[in-house]
Amino acid sequence: MTVLHSNFAQLGAQDPQLLRLGLLAERYFPDDPNTTLLKLRQLTELLAQHVAARIGLYSSAEEPQYELLRRLQDQGILSREIAQLFGEVRRAGNAATHALAGDHRTALATLKLAWQLGVWFHRSFKESTYKSGPFIPPQAPADQSADLGAELDQLRAELARYREAHQEVAQRLDATQAQLREAKDEQTFWEQLAAESETAKAALAEQLAAQQAQAATQPKASVAAFVTAANTAAAALHLDEAATRRLIDAQLRQAGWTVDSAALRYANGTRPEKGKNL
Numbered sequence: 642m643t644v645l646h647s648n649f650a651q652l653g654a655q656d657p658q659l660l661r662l663g664l665l666a667e668r669y670f671p672d673d674p675n676t677t678l679l680k681l682r683q684l685t686e687l688l689a690q691h692v693a694a695r696i697g698l699y700s701s702a703e704e705p706q707y708e709l710l711r712r713l714q715d716q717g718i719l720s721r722e723i724a725q726l727f728g729e730v731r732r733a734g735n736a737a738t739h740a741l742a743g744d745h746r747t748a749l750a751t752l753k754l755a756w757q758l759g760v761w762f763h764r765s766f767k768e769s770t771y772k773s774g775p776f777i778p779p780q781a782p783a784d785q786s787a788d789l790g791a792e793l794d795q796l797r798a799e800l801a802r803y804r805e806a807h808q809e810v811a812q813r814l815d816a817t818q819a820q821l822r823e824a825k826d827e828q829t830f831w832e833q834l835a836a837e838s839e840t841a842k843a844a845l846a847e848q849l850a851a852q853q854a855q856a857a858t859q860p861k862a863s864v865a866a867f868v869t870a871a872n873t874a875a876a877a878l879h880l881d882e883a884a885t886r887r888l889i890d891a892q893l894r895q896a897g898w899t900v901d902s903a904a905l906r907y908a909n910g911t912r913p914e915k916g917k918n919l
Contacts, residue, residue, distance in 0.1 A: 648756040648777050649684075651763045658845060659687060661838040663759065666752065670779040674748035675737045681755045682706075682734020685727055687845070688762050692718060694849045695766065696864050697856035702846055706731050717868055720875045723761060725888055726754050732891070745782050745789050746903060750887045752779065757878050764874035765867065775799045776881075788903065792883065 649663025666680035686706050693699040693709060696718060700709070710731070714724045733751045736742035753776055760773045778796035785793070856863075880888070886902040893900045898918040905911045905919065913919060 646777060648752070648773075649759050651767075651771060651773070652759050654767055655763065656687070656691065656848070658838065658841045659684060659691075659759070661834055661841065662687065663755070664834060665838060666755070667779045670745070670748055670752065671782040674745045674782075675741060675743035677748040678733050678737035678743045678751055681730055681751050682737070685730045685734075685755055685758055688758060689713065689727060690849055691766075691852070692762070694852035695856055696867055697853060697859065699849055699853040699856075702849070718871065720872055722878070723758070723871070723875050725891070726758050726761075729888060729891055730755055730758070745785065749779070749789065749792065750883060752776075753881070753884050754887070757880065757884070761871070761874045761878055764877065765871040769870060769874070775803045 647660070647664055647667060649660055649667075652659035652663060662680050662684040666677045666684060669676040669680065689706060689709050690699060690702065693713060698712065698716065698718070706727075710719065710724055710727050713719045714721070719727070730751055733743070733747055756773075756776055760771070764771050776796055777800060778793050781790065781793050883903075890900045890902050899905070900919075911919070
């Protein structure tokens, strides 16, 4: 599959379906942030299932994501920080599914969290020294707010600085984009990608079951080695200020606070209120 310039490109070496879901999540961002969140939820669900299958803890595709993440964390497979990232993507996806929620600010923040999970997964299972470079901002929506526009501008500037310092990488990415434009009509490409994503679901159960069976025969030392690799990869993750604030917000919200670091700010007119944890 021809790979677009994507935050999830490295996942194609693990499972093409992971890459498809990542590409679609990025593609829907400017016009349909709700669908972006749904695709990211599906992506991280599949990531968690792959983790479980590769260490012999996979049960079935029917196991709720919350239960699977809890089991993986209880077994020491997921560090607290990685479990937090999975949990935040799951909650955003739930809101998108059940309440049709999902604005561009939430979708962008969740894209960045899912990107970090993809990097962690790739470093844990495939390439421990993998260098991802900066986050690749998605296409901006037509009706972006001032805050969203400022954040996208900052992300584009970081990417430009990185590409300037890594000219060879930039040239390869540009060549990939050119090949895609020459090889396929863009609309046809995305339609085909969405169709492949749907048909791949049938094969996933067999693939995960095969991984589970293989993992069940591995010595315990193999699982211990993965835990070490996963913890090392988790320690190397870098969350920007916006992503870090989102995780802190989630923790405060669970503790009963009314919190939204992006919206509830003094500059926006928010003030302390008596008797309210704000």
